[in-house]
Structure formats: structure tokens, C-alpha cells
Amino acid sequence: MKNIEKDYYYWKEMVSDTTLQKELQSIEGNQNAIKERFYKGLEFGTGGMRGLIGAGSNRINIYTIRKVTQGLAMFLNSSLVTTKNSVAIAYDSRHMSKEFALEAALVLVQNGIKAYVFENITPTPLLSYAVRELGCTAGIVITASHNPKEYNGYKVYNHHGGQITEGLATAVITEIEKINDPFEIKVADQLEAEKADMLFFLNDEFMDTFLDKTYELILNKDLLRQSAGELKIIYSPLHGTGLVPLTKLFNRSGFSSLCIVEQQAIADPTFPTVIYPNPEDQAACVLALQDAKKHDADIILLTDPDADRLGIVVKDNCGEYIQLTGNQTGALLIDYILQMRQQNNTLPPNGVIIKTIVTSNMGVEIASRYGVKYIDVLTGFKYIGEKIAEFELSNEYSFLFGYEESYGYLIGTYSRDKDAIQVALVLAEIALYHKKNESSIYNRLLQLFDEVGYFSEKMINIQLDGLEGQQKIIDIMNNLRGGSYEWLKPFGILAMRDYLYSKELDLCSGIETRIDLPSSNVIYFVLEEGTWCCIRPSGTEPKLKIYLGVKAKTSEASKERLEKLHEAVFEFTKSYMVV
Numbered sequence: 001m002k003n004i005e006k007d008y009y010y011w012k013e014m015v016s017d018t019t020l021q022k023e024l025q026s027i028e029g030n031q032n033a034i035k036e037r038f039y040k041g042l043e044f045g046t047g048g049m050r051g052l053i054g055a056g057s058n059r060i061n062i063y064t065i066r067k068v069t070q071g072l073a074m075f076l077n078s079s080l081v082t083t084k085n086s087v088a089i090a091y092d093s094r095h096m097s098k099e100f101a102l103e104a105a106l107v108l109v110q111n112g113i114k115a116y117v118f119e120n121i122t123p124t125p126l127l128s129y130a131v132r133e134l135g136c137t138a139g140i141v142i143t144a145s146h147n148p149k150e151y152n153g154y155k156v157y158n159h160h161g162g163q164i165t166e167g168l169a170t171a172v173i174t175e176i177e178k179i180n181d182p183f184e185i186k187v188a189d190q191l192e193a194e195k196a197d198m199l200f201f202l203n204d205e206f207m208d209t210f211l212d213k214t215y216e217l218i219l220n221k222d223l224l225r226q227s228a229g230e231l232k233i234i235y236s237p238l239h240g241t242g243l244v245p246l247t248k249l250f251n252r253s254g255f256s257s258l259c260i261v262e263q264q265a266i267a268d269p270t271f272p273t274v275i276y277p278n279p280e281d282q283a284a285c286v287l288a289l290q291d292a293k294k295h296d297a298d299i300i301l302l303t304d305p306d307a308d309r310l311g312i313v314v315k316d317n318c319g320e321y322i323q324l325t326g327n328q329t330g331a332l333l334i335d336y337i338l339q340m341r342q343q344n345n346t347l348p349p350n351g352v353i354i355k356t357i358v359t360s361n362m363g364v365e366i367a368s369r370y371g372v373k374y375i376d377v378l379t380g381f382k383y384i385g386e387k388i389a390e391f392e393l394s395n396e397y398s399f400l401f402g403y404e405e406s407y408g409y410l411i412g413t414y415s416r417d418k419d420a421i422q423v424a425l426v427l428a429e430i431a432l433y434h435k436k437n438e439s440s441i442y443n444r445l446l447q448l449f450d451e452v453g454y455f456s457e458k459m460i461n462i463q464l465d466g467l468e469g470q471q472k473i474i475d476i477m478n479n480l481r482g483g484s485y486e487w488l489k490p491f492g493i494l495a496m497r498d499y500l501y502s503k504e505l506d507l508c509s510g511i512e513t514r515i516d517l518p519s520s521n522v523i524y525f526v527l528e529e530g531t532w533c534c535i536r537p538s539g540t541e542p543k544l545k546i547y548l549g550v551k552a553k554t555s556e557a558s559k560e561r562l563e564k565l566h567e568a569v570f571e572f573t574k575s576y577m578v579v
Helices: 004-014 018-026 031-038 062-079 097-110 124-134 166-176 190-195 205-215 221-230 243-253 282-295 326-343 362-368 381-394 420-436 441-452 466-481 486-491 555-577
Strands: 048-052 086-091 114-118 138-142 151-157 199-202 233-236 258-260 299-303 310-315 321-323 351-356 373-377 398-404 408-410 454-463 493-498 503-506 512-514 523-527 532-537 543-552
Touching (some): 004 018, 048 062, 062 151, 062 166, 086 097, 086 124, 097 114, 097 138, 097 151, 114 124, 124 151, 124 205, 151 166, 205 243, 233 243, 233 420, 282 310, 310 441, 326 398, 326 420, 326 441, 326 454, 373 381, 381 398, 381 408, 454 555, 466 523, 466 532
Parallel strands (some): 086 114, 086 138, 233 299, 351 373, 351 398
Antiparallel strands (some): 048 151, 138 151, 310 321, 523 532, 532 543
């Protein structure tokens, strides 16, 4: 049993950082505040950890950073994947990101591991690229992605450049758990580390070669050479890392009518113009929409702080701007990429797209028209990166595109994580292509709906904070496994997939089959008429995530069925929300 009060006073005694010491002093006697900071250690899950910045074992700070890095170093040195271990480290524009990156580097150096740290804030996909280019054993990114300003995080990458999955994560966690006292972890001296050629700082060279490879993803270079300047684009980096690489790339590609949202151009850890720096959030688009209307822009592009997620806003046929969902954007990308590759005779016979289980099937139906197969993976882009690495060895499939509904996409495999920079370029190409053909992205989306069906999706986040919230999440998942899904009967339950136990139960025949995916706390209901519902706890936040998807012959029927499904979910979950 964790002795919360004892831990609090020990931290209060040992912490040397002035800011953290002030925080600990300010909460003395406040049992709730102490409990929230010390009732557990900040968890390192598959891929890394994320949490509030602050003092305590359940906060992200230099001491929790040191602890996970020491565990990673112990794992790397015990496994010795290469003759000499090295790690590339990047960080975004958040509070303490640069400081945490340097702390991680100095812990690694103390353990005899060479560290490469980017000099400036860097997009996550560029870190993935650098790991591969430098031949590193691993990579680290300090980021909390699109979380609020109070958060930061720590993601770990393997030598393929993808986020680590269960096997490696479990091995790293085992080493982390051996560390009892984070205050005993030693760090190297920075100047001595640099003199010993164990600590290197990476300059713009990697960004330039990364952008060279990104430029090669253009499928119709003649189109861009002739007409790129005609497309009016509004872009916001949402105070993050995307500004420099995206503007460099677009200038090179001829998109001269690119306007930056000035209020959101500066990298700022306070994210002063938004509550959530998330391109999925409509509130994050307000300033970009103002600029779009002023300049009569064709499209709006937004990247999150570490520039791995991309949002796009387009004009409808009434001249109004509408935000596309991640599923719609993915479908449009698949449509264009496969069409162009077929025309260019570069579509391989063993081509494949990869999507997560909570991503719409619309893209699958588009791909099938080109004879392209698809593979489902668990939620998390790390599983897409894992598949790419597998195919690289087996040659079973040629990767064409990977995506998830939460605005993450990948085309070129020189990076093995979702990449907003490369997808922004291809989306601009798509917008230009349709404009030159006297159409639009919006019109093409409507055509696709007519061709393959009207797909609608919704994702519901249920915030359940603290110990009580954690227990409610456990109760909901247990009750579902126990048969509490009568609320779904009006939609015709065909099957229940329980990814925790890797099994699918056909509820019509009673036949049980095995799911060949890693174990994960996810429950997925296959319903009639292409409808589905998936429920899982978030791996990084105190939330229960519920995903809904429907398909119908008309837009109205699709929206109506989705709303009814949403109402059913609300009725099921509301009893758990009562305090």
C-alpha cells in the first residue's frame, strides 16, 4: 500500500527544483491535493506517458522524466540491439519540453548511451525520420500532442522509427519498476557529455532532407508547377512546431498563396488563442476561419503542437466553410492516391491500406474498387508503424496509406508515425486538382458518398477524473463484458469483439472465433446495416472513449441512425455519471 503522506514529505525534503518545491509547500495540509499528486506513480504505458506538469510521483517533472529514461537506458543496455546504443530526442513548444529533453539526454549519457537532441522545437514525424537516418536504437519525443497547456508527455520510439508496442513497452516498464527512488538517479554533466562526443545537437540538416523526401510524395508535379499559386490556403500551426517545415515545403512546391494565421504562428506554451490546441476542435479553427473569409481561401489547414495531426476545412457549395472529419479526410486521400497511382502505373499488385478498428469503413470500400486490400489494427498509430516494419521484411504487402479517425495519416514511410506535414502537402495537391477540374474537395466527397454510401461517425469522450472516475471506467467495461448491452438491441447486435481476451462472439450462432491482434481493453459491437459501436478507456487521459459508426443510402438516414445510436449510448452511460 502506497504511503501517500510519507512520499509527500520525502519529495518535499529531496526536491531541489525551486518551482516544484514551492508547489509542494503550497499544498501542505491539503490532503486532496497531496493525494492527487502521490496516490500513484505516473504510468508508463505502451508508447510512453502523459500527465500534468508539476510536483509528485503522479505528475510529469524532471524526476519522473529521469525515472522513465533510466528504465529505458537499463532496457537498451541489457538488450543491446546494436553494437552501441544511441537515442534521438525531439521536443515541442510546451512548458518544460526542452528542459525535459535535456534531462533525458543526460540520463542516457550517464548510462553510456549517445544522445542526439534537436536544437529547436521539432515535429514528431521528423524525430521518427531522424531515428532511421541516424541508425539510432530508440527515439524520444517530449510532447503531450493536443492536450491542454498544463500537460506534457514522453513517447518512446523503436529503431524502425515507430512508437514502441506492447512487447518493448512491457520490457521497459519492467526496468522502470526496478527503480525505487528517482532522486538517486545520476545525470551526466552537459559540457563533459559534449566534449566526450556523447551529446550532439541536431540542426536544420535533418529538416531539409526530411522535406526533400516529403516533396517526392507529390503525385502530379506538373499540376503544381503550372498552377500551385492559384490555390488560396490558410494555415495555422496552433502555436506549435509545424510553421517552419510546412512553410518551407509549401514555398518550394509553389503554393505562393499561403497565408499564416498570425495570432497562432508563434510557438507559445500557453496556447493563448485556444483552450485545446487540437485541430479536431472547432473552437481551434475560429481565427483561421476569420482569415479564410477575409482572403476567400479554398482550404484551411491546421496542425497540432507536435505536427503529427492535421485538420482541414473546405468550402461547401454555398460558400460556407465546413470542417472535415478524420474519416472523411482519410477517404479523400485514399481516393486520390489510388486514382493517381493507377493513372501513373505505380499501383502495386499487393498494395494495402492500414486503418485502426475505430476508423470508418468508407476508405475500405473505396480501396476495394482498385483491388487494394486493407488491414485493421488496434487504436494507436504505433500499430500502423509496426505493420510497415513487418512488410518491409516480409514483402507481403506494399504500404500505400495508413490512417486513424483522430486526424492521423501517413503516406511516405521514411517516417513511421502520423505526419501532418506530408499529408498537408498532398491535401493541397488534391484541392488544387479538383479546383482545376472546376470542382472541389467538398463535391468529390459528395460523389464518394453517392458511390459507396453515406458514412457517419461520432466519438464521445466521457471525462472521469480521479480514483472514483477510474473505478467507474472499470465498472462500465466489466458490465459490458457481463452482458449489459441490451441498450444496443434496437440496432441488431450481430457480434461482440472483446479485444482484451482476443475473441469474437457471433451473437446469432453463438460461435466464438479468435482475434489475431494484441490484447487490449476494447469492446466492439458489430450491428446491423453497417452500424458499429466501440468502447475503450483512453490510454493517456482519464476518459472513456466511445466510437459510433453508421452507413446508409442517404445523408438524412445516416444522420438519423447515428443520432439514435448516440441517444442509446447516453442512456447507458448516464447512470455512471451520477456523483
